[in-house]
Amino acid sequence: MHAFAVQPDDPAIHDLDLPTPRPEGREVLLKVLRAGVCHTDTHLREGGYDLGSRGQMSLKDRGIEYPMVLGHEVVGVVEQTGADATSVGAGDIRLIYPWIGCGQCRHCRAGHDNRCSAGQNLGVARHGGYAEYILVPDEKYLVDIDGLDPSWAATLACSGLTAHSAVDKVLPLEPDEPVVIFGAGGLGLTAIAILRARGHQNICAVDVSERNLSLARDMGAISTALSGPGQDPGDISRAAGGPAGAVIDFVNNGATAATAFDILAKAGTMIQVGLFGGEVTIPTAMLALRMIRIEGSFVGTLAQLHDLVGIAKTGKLPSIPVAERTLSAAEVSRALDELTRGGIAGRIVLTA
Structure with missing residues (x-):
């Protein structure tokens, strides 16, 4: 599959040919339809965060492996499921909750994956949505967005949540x-x-x-x-x-x-x-x-995403401005450059 990834200490977006994952167990493979662009992606491309007088926090030193396929605001269509996945089937369109924990710690057991110190967040620690396909480790992380505009719905996974x-x-x-x-x-x-x-x-x-x-x-x-x-x-x-x-x-x-x-x-x-x-x-x-x-405050829980999507479906939540662009290495790079410079009104969403 084509994927658009960052390399360490390299601001360029690379068009890579990666093996298409095969889902097992409760895993689900989705073909990417929409992928929102977020400031977190700019930090991953830069390689870290500004800590003031404490210097720079290096993401490589924190275990982030490169090349990394960015993109964590993702709507996709189910392509294939593992043998144990029963709640979705081929052709279903779903929003992905990307803030995935280890599944074992007390935070994960309580439904607070976003608090997990060993998080496996999609587009951060695992390959994300700037690609043809994305593998989700469990069907429970898929949210039905029936009736919502998929580009706006994609932004709910991060900026909305x-x-x-x-x-x-x-x-x-x-x-x-x-x-x-x-x-x-x-x-x-x-x-x-x-x-x-x-x-x-x-x-x-x-x-x-x-x-x-x-x-x-x-x-x-x-x-x-x-x-x-x-x-x-x-x-x-x-x-x-x-x-x-x-x-x-x-x-x-x-x-x-x-x-x-x-x-x-x-x-x-x-x-x-x-x-x-x-x-x-x-x-x-x-x-x-x-x-x-x-x-x-860092993102939110899966339950909060379900709650937010429910509010959106009532029509009581006005949508923010969304600029659609084609999902490609050039457009990923351009969008990240614009976010870094500032001045984007609303969100940029890449469409496949």
């Missing part, structure tokens, strides 16, 4: 209590849509792009604040109508994290999602006196 999980961590709140969203790209827009679908009213979006803020207002943000160097946190609080009961930071660099801490109300919640890197210094006494809760 990540936003949904982050929103779960801040609700319930009073509907008019300010919630501030840093970053109005694909994830931030989805979070705004989910908050509105779940009845929250006071949402303030913060972004460096006026175009993204316009999209945020279309999705249901009540107020917006244009971000930039030397921004006064008070400007965001005034735009939101007061200190924030919660902040969800889809950027999560040193500047946004520091501002998020400053604009929180007493007993507020700070959910750090983005992987743009850096570090932040927080006064420990204020952390205690203001009873601030800081929590990292």
Whole structure:
């Protein structure tokens, strides 16, 4: 099969000819129909994450094997199943939950694969969806998306799920209590849509792009604040109508994290999602006196993905802008370059 992969210390996307997997047991082989492009893919191509003064976290040192076929927002059509798979058959179209754990640890046993320290995430630790075919290790990771646009549905596996999980961590709140969203790209827009679908009213979006803020207002943000160097946190609080009961930071660099801490109300919640890197210094006494809760959030559970798809099927979740392109080595490379530079409105989805 054709697959589009990254090599270590090499920004090029390579068109490789790899053996087509044969499913066994509960495994399922799907022909890829859609593959979303995510910032995580840019970090895998770069080889690591920025840890501020601690340097760079090398993915090779953490056991990621190259060449790696990226792509974890995948919709496919079932091509072949292992002998023990009974819930799907050839021709079924499914969204893939890619955040797969070891299956043995306490987190996996509780249904929290995304917390597994030995994760086998598709498109990260196992070959993903930038290919003709993708092998899913268990049929339970396939989600029925009947009635949904497959390109938009593909984005639910990561940007949608990540936003949904982050929103779960801040609700319930009073509907008019300010919630501030840093970053109005694909994830931030989805979070705004989910908050509105779940009845929250006071949402303030913060972004460096006026175009993204316009999209945020279309999705249901009540107020917006244009971000930039030397921004006064008070400007965001005034735009939101007061200190924030919660902040969800889809950027999560040193500047946004520091501002998020400053604009929180007493007993507020700070959910750090983005992987743009850096570090932040927080006064420990204020952390205690203001009873601030800081929590990292990484994607979500299989149950949360089923819940999100259920919300989408009701029609209560407006879809974010999606730009479709052909699945090829050139288009994978172009999409990753554009994401790295910034300025993408919504999500890019590659179509086979």
